[in-house]
Amino acid sequence: MWPSRNTKKAGRTRTASNDTSEAAAPAPAAGAAAAAAALDPGLEAFKALIGERRFTCTQCGKCCTGAGEVWVSDAEAANIARHLNLPLARFLALHCHAYSRVEGFRLLRSNMDSETRDCTFLRPDNTCAIHPVRPLQCSTYPWWPELMDDKEWQLEKDTICEGFDHAEAPPTDLHAAAQQLKLATIQEYQKRLAYKPSRKQSKKAAAAAQQQAGSSSSSSRTVKAHGAGQAKAGGSSSSNSDVSWQEKLRKLQGMLDFEG
Ligand code: SF4
Ligand code: SF4
Incomplete structure:
Protein backbone atom coordinates (compact mmCIF):
# COMPACT_ATOMS: atom_id res chain seq x y z
CA MET A 1 0.00 0.00 0.00
CA TRP A 2 1.18 3.53 -0.71
CA PRO A 3 1.91 5.75 2.24
CA SER A 4 -1.00 8.02 2.86
CA ARG A 5 -1.20 11.35 4.54
CA ASN A 6 -4.93 11.18 4.57
CA THR A 7 -6.03 9.04 7.47
CA LYS A 8 -9.77 8.95 7.24
CA LYS A 9 -9.79 5.46 8.72
CA ALA A 10 -8.38 6.96 11.88
CA GLY A 11 -10.93 9.76 11.59
CA ARG A 12 -8.40 12.47 11.05
CA THR A 13 -6.11 14.25 8.71
CA ARG A 14 -3.17 16.11 10.12
CA THR A 15 -3.17 19.17 8.08
CA ALA A 16 -4.27 22.30 9.68
CA SER A 17 -3.84 25.49 7.95
CA ASN A 18 -5.66 26.63 11.06
CA ASP A 19 -4.71 30.21 10.53
CA THR A 20 -6.30 31.62 7.44
CA SER A 21 -4.07 34.67 7.52
CA GLU A 22 -1.30 32.70 5.86
CA ALA A 23 -3.40 30.48 3.66
CA ALA A 24 -1.85 31.89 0.51
CA ALA A 25 1.70 31.74 1.80
CA PRO A 26 2.73 28.10 2.14
CA ALA A 27 6.16 27.17 3.46
CA PRO A 28 7.11 24.67 0.77
CA ALA A 29 9.83 22.06 1.08
CA ALA A 30 12.90 23.38 -0.69
CA GLY A 31 12.95 20.37 -3.03
CA ALA A 32 9.31 20.64 -3.97
CA ALA A 33 9.56 24.39 -4.53
CA ALA A 34 12.61 23.99 -6.74
CA ALA A 35 10.93 21.22 -8.69
CA ALA A 36 7.84 23.37 -9.16
CA ALA A 37 9.89 26.30 -10.37
CA ALA A 38 11.91 24.12 -12.72
CA LEU A 39 8.90 22.39 -14.21
CA ASP A 40 6.62 25.39 -14.38
CA PRO A 41 3.88 23.55 -16.25
CA GLY A 42 1.39 26.36 -15.71
CA LEU A 43 -1.45 26.38 -13.28
CA GLU A 44 -4.48 26.10 -15.54
CA ALA A 45 -4.93 22.35 -15.05
CA PHE A 46 -4.73 22.79 -11.29
CA LYS A 47 -7.22 25.65 -11.37
CA ALA A 48 -9.59 23.44 -13.33
CA LEU A 49 -9.29 20.72 -10.69
CA ILE A 50 -10.13 23.18 -7.93
CA GLY A 51 -13.13 24.50 -9.83
CA GLU A 52 -15.79 25.96 -7.57
CA ARG A 53 -14.43 24.57 -4.30
CA ARG A 54 -14.27 26.99 -1.41
CA PHE A 55 -12.64 26.79 1.96
CA THR A 56 -12.10 28.71 5.15
CA CYS A 57 -10.50 27.62 8.39
CA THR A 58 -12.63 27.99 11.52
CA GLN A 59 -9.69 26.96 13.69
CA CYS A 60 -11.60 24.03 15.14
CA GLY A 61 -8.31 22.11 15.32
CA LYS A 62 -9.87 18.82 14.26
CA CYS A 63 -7.38 18.12 11.49
CA CYS A 64 -4.46 18.20 13.98
CA THR A 65 -6.29 16.09 16.55
CA GLY A 66 -6.31 12.36 17.06
CA ALA A 67 -4.16 9.65 15.52
CA GLY A 68 -2.88 10.50 12.06
CA GLU A 69 0.09 11.06 9.83
CA VAL A 70 2.12 14.18 9.24
CA TRP A 71 5.10 13.76 6.94
CA VAL A 72 8.13 16.04 7.00
CA SER A 73 10.87 16.02 4.41
CA ASP A 74 14.49 16.10 5.53
CA ALA A 75 14.64 19.77 4.50
CA GLU A 76 11.49 20.58 6.47
CA ALA A 77 12.82 18.74 9.53
CA ALA A 78 16.03 20.81 9.40
CA ASN A 79 13.98 23.99 9.02
CA ILE A 80 11.70 23.18 11.97
CA ALA A 81 14.69 22.20 14.14
CA ARG A 82 16.29 25.58 13.37
CA HIS A 83 13.04 27.36 14.21
CA LEU A 84 12.89 25.55 17.57
CA ASN A 85 16.59 26.16 18.25
CA LEU A 86 17.16 22.45 18.53
CA PRO A 87 20.02 20.43 17.06
CA LEU A 88 18.59 18.34 14.22
CA ALA A 89 19.37 15.04 15.97
CA ARG A 90 17.52 16.21 19.08
CA PHE A 91 14.54 17.37 17.03
CA LEU A 92 14.35 14.03 15.22
CA ALA A 93 14.62 12.09 18.48
CA LEU A 94 11.96 14.17 20.20
CA HIS A 95 9.44 14.79 17.43
CA CYS A 96 9.86 12.21 14.66
CA HIS A 97 9.52 8.48 14.35
CA ALA A 98 12.90 6.85 13.96
CA TYR A 99 12.07 4.82 10.89
CA SER A 100 10.22 5.61 7.69
CA ARG A 101 9.47 3.62 4.57
CA VAL A 102 9.65 6.83 2.55
CA GLU A 103 13.24 7.78 1.92
CA GLY A 104 13.90 11.45 2.71
CA PHE A 105 10.74 11.81 4.81
CA ARG A 106 9.83 11.19 8.47
CA LEU A 107 6.55 10.99 10.31
CA LEU A 108 5.94 13.38 13.18
CA ARG A 109 5.25 11.74 16.52
CA SER A 110 1.93 12.12 18.30
CA ASN A 111 1.66 13.81 21.65
CA MET A 112 1.38 10.80 23.94
CA ASP A 113 0.29 13.02 26.82
CA SER A 114 -2.89 13.97 24.99
CA GLU A 115 -5.75 11.49 25.31
CA THR A 116 -6.48 11.68 21.61
CA ARG A 117 -2.83 11.44 20.46
CA ASP A 118 -2.86 14.88 18.82
CA CYS A 119 -0.04 16.27 16.74
CA THR A 120 2.97 17.01 18.86
CA PHE A 121 2.81 20.68 17.82
CA LEU A 122 -0.88 21.38 18.46
CA ARG A 123 -1.31 23.96 21.22
CA PRO A 124 -4.26 23.98 23.67
CA ASP A 125 -5.76 26.96 21.82
CA ASN A 126 -5.78 24.92 18.57
CA THR A 127 -2.95 26.87 16.99
CA CYS A 128 0.20 25.33 15.61
CA ALA A 129 3.43 25.81 17.60
CA ILE A 130 5.49 25.76 14.41
CA HIS A 131 3.07 27.65 12.20
CA PRO A 132 5.66 29.70 10.22
CA VAL A 133 7.60 26.54 9.33
CA ARG A 134 4.84 23.93 9.40
CA PRO A 135 5.18 21.07 6.91
CA LEU A 136 4.01 21.53 3.35
CA GLN A 137 1.40 18.87 4.04
CA CYS A 138 -0.18 21.24 6.55
CA SER A 139 0.28 24.52 4.73
CA THR A 140 -1.25 23.26 1.47
CA TYR A 141 -4.42 21.82 3.02
CA PRO A 142 -7.05 21.40 1.59
CA TRP A 143 -5.47 21.78 -1.83
CA TRP A 144 -4.25 18.21 -2.06
CA PRO A 145 -4.46 16.14 -5.23
CA GLU A 146 -6.40 13.35 -3.54
CA LEU A 147 -9.04 15.82 -2.31
CA MET A 148 -9.74 17.19 -5.79
CA ASP A 149 -11.91 14.17 -6.34
CA ASP A 150 -15.55 15.07 -5.57
CA LYS A 151 -16.18 12.01 -3.42
CA GLU A 152 -12.99 12.51 -1.43
CA TRP A 153 -13.78 16.20 -0.94
CA GLN A 154 -17.23 15.34 0.36
CA LEU A 155 -15.91 12.63 2.68
CA GLU A 156 -13.33 14.98 4.14
CA LYS A 157 -16.01 17.63 4.57
CA ASP A 158 -18.36 15.17 6.30
CA THR A 159 -15.80 13.59 8.58
CA ILE A 160 -13.06 16.09 9.31
CA CYS A 161 -13.10 19.66 8.12
CA GLU A 162 -16.08 21.95 8.64
CA GLY A 163 -14.35 24.63 6.57
CA PHE A 164 -14.97 22.91 3.22
CA ASP A 165 -17.53 24.86 1.18
CA HIS A 166 -18.26 26.84 4.34
CA ALA A 167 -21.04 29.42 3.97
CA GLU A 168 -18.65 32.16 5.06
CA ALA A 169 -15.74 31.03 2.91
CA PRO A 170 -14.51 33.86 0.70
CA PRO A 171 -14.21 33.29 -3.05
CA THR A 172 -11.19 31.07 -3.64
CA ASP A 173 -8.01 32.78 -4.78
CA LEU A 174 -7.61 30.32 -7.64
CA HIS A 175 -4.04 31.28 -8.43
CA ALA A 176 -2.81 30.81 -4.83
CA ALA A 177 -4.81 27.61 -4.37
CA ALA A 178 -3.51 26.18 -7.65
CA GLN A 179 0.07 26.93 -6.59
CA GLN A 180 -0.51 25.06 -3.35
CA LEU A 181 -2.12 22.16 -5.18
CA LYS A 182 0.84 21.98 -7.51
CA LEU A 183 3.35 21.90 -4.64
CA ALA A 184 1.30 19.29 -2.76
CA THR A 185 1.05 17.19 -5.91
CA ILE A 186 4.78 17.28 -6.54
CA GLN A 187 5.58 16.36 -2.97
CA GLU A 188 3.05 13.54 -2.95
CA TYR A 189 4.54 12.24 -6.17
CA GLN A 190 8.05 12.40 -4.70
CA LYS A 191 6.88 10.53 -1.60
CA ARG A 192 5.30 7.81 -3.65
CA LEU A 193 8.43 7.38 -5.72
CA ALA A 194 10.53 7.19 -2.54
CA TYR A 195 8.30 4.60 -0.88
CA LYS A 196 10.03 1.31 -0.03
CA PRO A 197 7.47 -1.46 0.46
CA SER A 198 8.08 -4.19 3.03
S1 SF4 B 1 -10.40 20.90 10.38
FE1 SF4 B 1 -10.60 22.51 8.83
S2 SF4 B 1 -11.60 24.19 9.88
FE2 SF4 B 1 -10.80 22.82 11.46
S3 SF4 B 1 -8.74 23.62 11.94
FE3 SF4 B 1 -8.50 22.07 10.36
S4 SF4 B 1 -8.51 23.24 8.42
FE4 SF4 B 1 -9.40 24.56 9.99
S1 SF4 C 1 2.37 20.58 12.44
FE1 SF4 C 1 0.95 22.17 13.09
S2 SF4 C 1 -0.52 22.36 11.40
FE2 SF4 C 1 0.57 20.43 11.13
S3 SF4 C 1 -0.71 18.88 12.13
FE3 SF4 C 1 0.78 19.59 13.64
S4 SF4 C 1 -0.24 21.24 14.75
FE4 SF4 C 1 -1.38 20.87 12.85
Missing part, protein backbone atom coordinates in the same frame (compact mmCIF):
# COMPACT_ATOMS: atom_id res chain seq x y z
CA ARG A 199 8.91 -7.68 1.81
CA LYS A 200 5.36 -8.77 2.65
CA GLN A 201 3.87 -5.87 0.68
CA SER A 202 6.15 -6.60 -2.29
CA LYS A 203 5.08 -10.25 -2.31
CA LYS A 204 1.41 -9.24 -2.12
CA ALA A 205 1.81 -6.74 -4.96
CA ALA A 206 3.63 -9.31 -7.11
CA ALA A 207 0.87 -11.87 -6.47
CA ALA A 208 -1.82 -9.30 -7.34
CA ALA A 209 0.04 -8.34 -10.55
CA GLN A 210 0.31 -12.01 -11.48
CA GLN A 211 -3.37 -12.53 -10.79
CA GLN A 212 -4.23 -9.48 -12.89
CA ALA A 213 -2.02 -10.67 -15.75
CA GLY A 214 -3.77 -14.06 -15.53
CA SER A 215 -7.25 -12.57 -15.58
CA SER A 216 -6.49 -10.22 -18.50
CA SER A 217 -5.30 -13.19 -20.58
CA SER A 218 -8.56 -15.08 -19.88
CA SER A 219 -11.20 -15.29 -22.63
CA SER A 220 -12.78 -12.08 -23.81
CA ARG A 221 -16.16 -13.77 -23.29
CA THR A 222 -15.61 -13.71 -19.51
CA VAL A 223 -14.77 -10.01 -19.60
CA LYS A 224 -17.76 -9.22 -21.78
CA ALA A 225 -20.07 -11.30 -19.61
CA HIS A 226 -19.04 -9.65 -16.35
CA GLY A 227 -18.18 -6.18 -17.56
CA ALA A 228 -15.13 -4.08 -16.82
CA GLY A 229 -16.00 -3.52 -13.16
CA GLN A 230 -16.33 -7.20 -12.43
CA ALA A 231 -13.15 -8.00 -14.30
CA LYS A 232 -11.29 -5.56 -12.06
CA ALA A 233 -12.87 -6.87 -8.90
CA GLY A 234 -10.66 -9.97 -9.02
CA GLY A 235 -7.80 -8.12 -7.33
CA SER A 236 -7.49 -7.38 -3.65
CA SER A 237 -8.62 -4.01 -2.37
CA SER A 238 -5.01 -2.89 -1.99
CA SER A 239 -4.16 -3.78 -5.57
CA ASN A 240 -7.27 -1.93 -6.72
CA SER A 241 -6.18 1.08 -4.75
CA ASP A 242 -2.71 0.84 -6.32
CA VAL A 243 -4.29 0.63 -9.75
CA SER A 244 -6.33 3.70 -8.98
CA TRP A 245 -3.23 5.52 -7.83
CA GLN A 246 -1.37 4.51 -10.94
CA GLU A 247 -4.17 6.06 -12.96
CA LYS A 248 -4.04 9.22 -10.89
CA LEU A 249 -0.27 9.39 -11.19
CA ARG A 250 -0.47 9.04 -14.94
CA LYS A 251 -2.76 12.07 -15.01
CA LEU A 252 -0.45 13.97 -12.67
CA GLN A 253 2.56 13.06 -14.79
CA GLY A 254 0.77 14.50 -17.79
CA MET A 255 -0.03 17.67 -15.88
CA LEU A 256 3.41 18.09 -14.41
CA ASP A 257 5.44 16.77 -17.30
CA PHE A 258 7.15 14.27 -15.01
CA GLU A 259 9.16 11.38 -16.29
CA GLY A 260 7.85 8.33 -14.48
Whole structure:
Protein backbone atom coordinates (compact mmCIF):
# COMPACT_ATOMS: atom_id res chain seq x y z
CA MET A 1 0.00 0.00 0.00
CA TRP A 2 1.18 3.53 -0.71
CA PRO A 3 1.91 5.75 2.24
CA SER A 4 -1.00 8.02 2.86
CA ARG A 5 -1.20 11.35 4.54
CA ASN A 6 -4.93 11.18 4.57
CA THR A 7 -6.03 9.04 7.47
CA LYS A 8 -9.77 8.95 7.24
CA LYS A 9 -9.79 5.46 8.72
CA ALA A 10 -8.38 6.96 11.88
CA GLY A 11 -10.93 9.76 11.59
CA ARG A 12 -8.40 12.47 11.05
CA THR A 13 -6.11 14.25 8.71
CA ARG A 14 -3.17 16.11 10.12
CA THR A 15 -3.17 19.17 8.08
CA ALA A 16 -4.27 22.30 9.68
CA SER A 17 -3.84 25.49 7.95
CA ASN A 18 -5.66 26.63 11.06
CA ASP A 19 -4.71 30.21 10.53
CA THR A 20 -6.30 31.62 7.44
CA SER A 21 -4.07 34.67 7.52
CA GLU A 22 -1.30 32.70 5.86
CA ALA A 23 -3.40 30.48 3.66
CA ALA A 24 -1.85 31.89 0.51
CA ALA A 25 1.70 31.74 1.80
CA PRO A 26 2.73 28.10 2.14
CA ALA A 27 6.16 27.17 3.46
CA PRO A 28 7.11 24.67 0.77
CA ALA A 29 9.83 22.06 1.08
CA ALA A 30 12.90 23.38 -0.69
CA GLY A 31 12.95 20.37 -3.03
CA ALA A 32 9.31 20.64 -3.97
CA ALA A 33 9.56 24.39 -4.53
CA ALA A 34 12.61 23.99 -6.74
CA ALA A 35 10.93 21.22 -8.69
CA ALA A 36 7.84 23.37 -9.16
CA ALA A 37 9.89 26.30 -10.37
CA ALA A 38 11.91 24.12 -12.72
CA LEU A 39 8.90 22.39 -14.21
CA ASP A 40 6.62 25.39 -14.38
CA PRO A 41 3.88 23.55 -16.25
CA GLY A 42 1.39 26.36 -15.71
CA LEU A 43 -1.45 26.38 -13.28
CA GLU A 44 -4.48 26.10 -15.54
CA ALA A 45 -4.93 22.35 -15.05
CA PHE A 46 -4.73 22.79 -11.29
CA LYS A 47 -7.22 25.65 -11.37
CA ALA A 48 -9.59 23.44 -13.33
CA LEU A 49 -9.29 20.72 -10.69
CA ILE A 50 -10.13 23.18 -7.93
CA GLY A 51 -13.13 24.50 -9.83
CA GLU A 52 -15.79 25.96 -7.57
CA ARG A 53 -14.43 24.57 -4.30
CA ARG A 54 -14.27 26.99 -1.41
CA PHE A 55 -12.64 26.79 1.96
CA THR A 56 -12.10 28.71 5.15
CA CYS A 57 -10.50 27.62 8.39
CA THR A 58 -12.63 27.99 11.52
CA GLN A 59 -9.69 26.96 13.69
CA CYS A 60 -11.60 24.03 15.14
CA GLY A 61 -8.31 22.11 15.32
CA LYS A 62 -9.87 18.82 14.26
CA CYS A 63 -7.38 18.12 11.49
CA CYS A 64 -4.46 18.20 13.98
CA THR A 65 -6.29 16.09 16.55
CA GLY A 66 -6.31 12.36 17.06
CA ALA A 67 -4.16 9.65 15.52
CA GLY A 68 -2.88 10.50 12.06
CA GLU A 69 0.09 11.06 9.83
CA VAL A 70 2.12 14.18 9.24
CA TRP A 71 5.10 13.76 6.94
CA VAL A 72 8.13 16.04 7.00
CA SER A 73 10.87 16.02 4.41
CA ASP A 74 14.49 16.10 5.53
CA ALA A 75 14.64 19.77 4.50
CA GLU A 76 11.49 20.58 6.47
CA ALA A 77 12.82 18.74 9.53
CA ALA A 78 16.03 20.81 9.40
CA ASN A 79 13.98 23.99 9.02
CA ILE A 80 11.70 23.18 11.97
CA ALA A 81 14.69 22.20 14.14
CA ARG A 82 16.29 25.58 13.37
CA HIS A 83 13.04 27.36 14.21
CA LEU A 84 12.89 25.55 17.57
CA ASN A 85 16.59 26.16 18.25
CA LEU A 86 17.16 22.45 18.53
CA PRO A 87 20.02 20.43 17.06
CA LEU A 88 18.59 18.34 14.22
CA ALA A 89 19.37 15.04 15.97
CA ARG A 90 17.52 16.21 19.08
CA PHE A 91 14.54 17.37 17.03
CA LEU A 92 14.35 14.03 15.22
CA ALA A 93 14.62 12.09 18.48
CA LEU A 94 11.96 14.17 20.20
CA HIS A 95 9.44 14.79 17.43
CA CYS A 96 9.86 12.21 14.66
CA HIS A 97 9.52 8.48 14.35
CA ALA A 98 12.90 6.85 13.96
CA TYR A 99 12.07 4.82 10.89
CA SER A 100 10.22 5.61 7.69
CA ARG A 101 9.47 3.62 4.57
CA VAL A 102 9.65 6.83 2.55
CA GLU A 103 13.24 7.78 1.92
CA GLY A 104 13.90 11.45 2.71
CA PHE A 105 10.74 11.81 4.81
CA ARG A 106 9.83 11.19 8.47
CA LEU A 107 6.55 10.99 10.31
CA LEU A 108 5.94 13.38 13.18
CA ARG A 109 5.25 11.74 16.52
CA SER A 110 1.93 12.12 18.30
CA ASN A 111 1.66 13.81 21.65
CA MET A 112 1.38 10.80 23.94
CA ASP A 113 0.29 13.02 26.82
CA SER A 114 -2.89 13.97 24.99
CA GLU A 115 -5.75 11.49 25.31
CA THR A 116 -6.48 11.68 21.61
CA ARG A 117 -2.83 11.44 20.46
CA ASP A 118 -2.86 14.88 18.82
CA CYS A 119 -0.04 16.27 16.74
CA THR A 120 2.97 17.01 18.86
CA PHE A 121 2.81 20.68 17.82
CA LEU A 122 -0.88 21.38 18.46
CA ARG A 123 -1.31 23.96 21.22
CA PRO A 124 -4.26 23.98 23.67
CA ASP A 125 -5.76 26.96 21.82
CA ASN A 126 -5.78 24.92 18.57
CA THR A 127 -2.95 26.87 16.99
CA CYS A 128 0.20 25.33 15.61
CA ALA A 129 3.43 25.81 17.60
CA ILE A 130 5.49 25.76 14.41
CA HIS A 131 3.07 27.65 12.20
CA PRO A 132 5.66 29.70 10.22
CA VAL A 133 7.60 26.54 9.33
CA ARG A 134 4.84 23.93 9.40
CA PRO A 135 5.18 21.07 6.91
CA LEU A 136 4.01 21.53 3.35
CA GLN A 137 1.40 18.87 4.04
CA CYS A 138 -0.18 21.24 6.55
CA SER A 139 0.28 24.52 4.73
CA THR A 140 -1.25 23.26 1.47
CA TYR A 141 -4.42 21.82 3.02
CA PRO A 142 -7.05 21.40 1.59
CA TRP A 143 -5.47 21.78 -1.83
CA TRP A 144 -4.25 18.21 -2.06
CA PRO A 145 -4.46 16.14 -5.23
CA GLU A 146 -6.40 13.35 -3.54
CA LEU A 147 -9.04 15.82 -2.31
CA MET A 148 -9.74 17.19 -5.79
CA ASP A 149 -11.91 14.17 -6.34
CA ASP A 150 -15.55 15.07 -5.57
CA LYS A 151 -16.18 12.01 -3.42
CA GLU A 152 -12.99 12.51 -1.43
CA TRP A 153 -13.78 16.20 -0.94
CA GLN A 154 -17.23 15.34 0.36
CA LEU A 155 -15.91 12.63 2.68
CA GLU A 156 -13.33 14.98 4.14
CA LYS A 157 -16.01 17.63 4.57
CA ASP A 158 -18.36 15.17 6.30
CA THR A 159 -15.80 13.59 8.58
CA ILE A 160 -13.06 16.09 9.31
CA CYS A 161 -13.10 19.66 8.12
CA GLU A 162 -16.08 21.95 8.64
CA GLY A 163 -14.35 24.63 6.57
CA PHE A 164 -14.97 22.91 3.22
CA ASP A 165 -17.53 24.86 1.18
CA HIS A 166 -18.26 26.84 4.34
CA ALA A 167 -21.04 29.42 3.97
CA GLU A 168 -18.65 32.16 5.06
CA ALA A 169 -15.74 31.03 2.91
CA PRO A 170 -14.51 33.86 0.70
CA PRO A 171 -14.21 33.29 -3.05
CA THR A 172 -11.19 31.07 -3.64
CA ASP A 173 -8.01 32.78 -4.78
CA LEU A 174 -7.61 30.32 -7.64
CA HIS A 175 -4.04 31.28 -8.43
CA ALA A 176 -2.81 30.81 -4.83
CA ALA A 177 -4.81 27.61 -4.37
CA ALA A 178 -3.51 26.18 -7.65
CA GLN A 179 0.07 26.93 -6.59
CA GLN A 180 -0.51 25.06 -3.35
CA LEU A 181 -2.12 22.16 -5.18
CA LYS A 182 0.84 21.98 -7.51
CA LEU A 183 3.35 21.90 -4.64
CA ALA A 184 1.30 19.29 -2.76
CA THR A 185 1.05 17.19 -5.91
CA ILE A 186 4.78 17.28 -6.54
CA GLN A 187 5.58 16.36 -2.97
CA GLU A 188 3.05 13.54 -2.95
CA TYR A 189 4.54 12.24 -6.17
CA GLN A 190 8.05 12.40 -4.70
CA LYS A 191 6.88 10.53 -1.60
CA ARG A 192 5.30 7.81 -3.65
CA LEU A 193 8.43 7.38 -5.72
CA ALA A 194 10.53 7.19 -2.54
CA TYR A 195 8.30 4.60 -0.88
CA LYS A 196 10.03 1.31 -0.03
CA PRO A 197 7.47 -1.46 0.46
CA SER A 198 8.08 -4.19 3.03
CA ARG A 199 8.91 -7.68 1.81
CA LYS A 200 5.36 -8.77 2.65
CA GLN A 201 3.87 -5.87 0.68
CA SER A 202 6.15 -6.60 -2.29
CA LYS A 203 5.08 -10.25 -2.31
CA LYS A 204 1.41 -9.24 -2.12
CA ALA A 205 1.81 -6.74 -4.96
CA ALA A 206 3.63 -9.31 -7.11
CA ALA A 207 0.87 -11.87 -6.47
CA ALA A 208 -1.82 -9.30 -7.34
CA ALA A 209 0.04 -8.34 -10.55
CA GLN A 210 0.31 -12.01 -11.48
CA GLN A 211 -3.37 -12.53 -10.79
CA GLN A 212 -4.23 -9.48 -12.89
CA ALA A 213 -2.02 -10.67 -15.75
CA GLY A 214 -3.77 -14.06 -15.53
CA SER A 215 -7.25 -12.57 -15.58
CA SER A 216 -6.49 -10.22 -18.50
CA SER A 217 -5.30 -13.19 -20.58
CA SER A 218 -8.56 -15.08 -19.88
CA SER A 219 -11.20 -15.29 -22.63
CA SER A 220 -12.78 -12.08 -23.81
CA ARG A 221 -16.16 -13.77 -23.29
CA THR A 222 -15.61 -13.71 -19.51
CA VAL A 223 -14.77 -10.01 -19.60
CA LYS A 224 -17.76 -9.22 -21.78
CA ALA A 225 -20.07 -11.30 -19.61
CA HIS A 226 -19.04 -9.65 -16.35
CA GLY A 227 -18.18 -6.18 -17.56
CA ALA A 228 -15.13 -4.08 -16.82
CA GLY A 229 -16.00 -3.52 -13.16
CA GLN A 230 -16.33 -7.20 -12.43
CA ALA A 231 -13.15 -8.00 -14.30
CA LYS A 232 -11.29 -5.56 -12.06
CA ALA A 233 -12.87 -6.87 -8.90
CA GLY A 234 -10.66 -9.97 -9.02
CA GLY A 235 -7.80 -8.12 -7.33
CA SER A 236 -7.49 -7.38 -3.65
CA SER A 237 -8.62 -4.01 -2.37
CA SER A 238 -5.01 -2.89 -1.99
CA SER A 239 -4.16 -3.78 -5.57
CA ASN A 240 -7.27 -1.93 -6.72
CA SER A 241 -6.18 1.08 -4.75
CA ASP A 242 -2.71 0.84 -6.32
CA VAL A 243 -4.29 0.63 -9.75
CA SER A 244 -6.33 3.70 -8.98
CA TRP A 245 -3.23 5.52 -7.83
CA GLN A 246 -1.37 4.51 -10.94
CA GLU A 247 -4.17 6.06 -12.96
CA LYS A 248 -4.04 9.22 -10.89
CA LEU A 249 -0.27 9.39 -11.19
CA ARG A 250 -0.47 9.04 -14.94
CA LYS A 251 -2.76 12.07 -15.01
CA LEU A 252 -0.45 13.97 -12.67
CA GLN A 253 2.56 13.06 -14.79
CA GLY A 254 0.77 14.50 -17.79
CA MET A 255 -0.03 17.67 -15.88
CA LEU A 256 3.41 18.09 -14.41
CA ASP A 257 5.44 16.77 -17.30
CA PHE A 258 7.15 14.27 -15.01
CA GLU A 259 9.16 11.38 -16.29
CA GLY A 260 7.85 8.33 -14.48
S1 SF4 B 1 -10.40 20.90 10.38
FE1 SF4 B 1 -10.60 22.51 8.83
S2 SF4 B 1 -11.60 24.19 9.88
FE2 SF4 B 1 -10.80 22.82 11.46
S3 SF4 B 1 -8.74 23.62 11.94
FE3 SF4 B 1 -8.50 22.07 10.36
S4 SF4 B 1 -8.51 23.24 8.42
FE4 SF4 B 1 -9.40 24.56 9.99
S1 SF4 C 1 2.37 20.58 12.44
FE1 SF4 C 1 0.95 22.17 13.09
S2 SF4 C 1 -0.52 22.36 11.40
FE2 SF4 C 1 0.57 20.43 11.13
S3 SF4 C 1 -0.71 18.88 12.13
FE3 SF4 C 1 0.78 19.59 13.64
S4 SF4 C 1 -0.24 21.24 14.75
FE4 SF4 C 1 -1.38 20.87 12.85
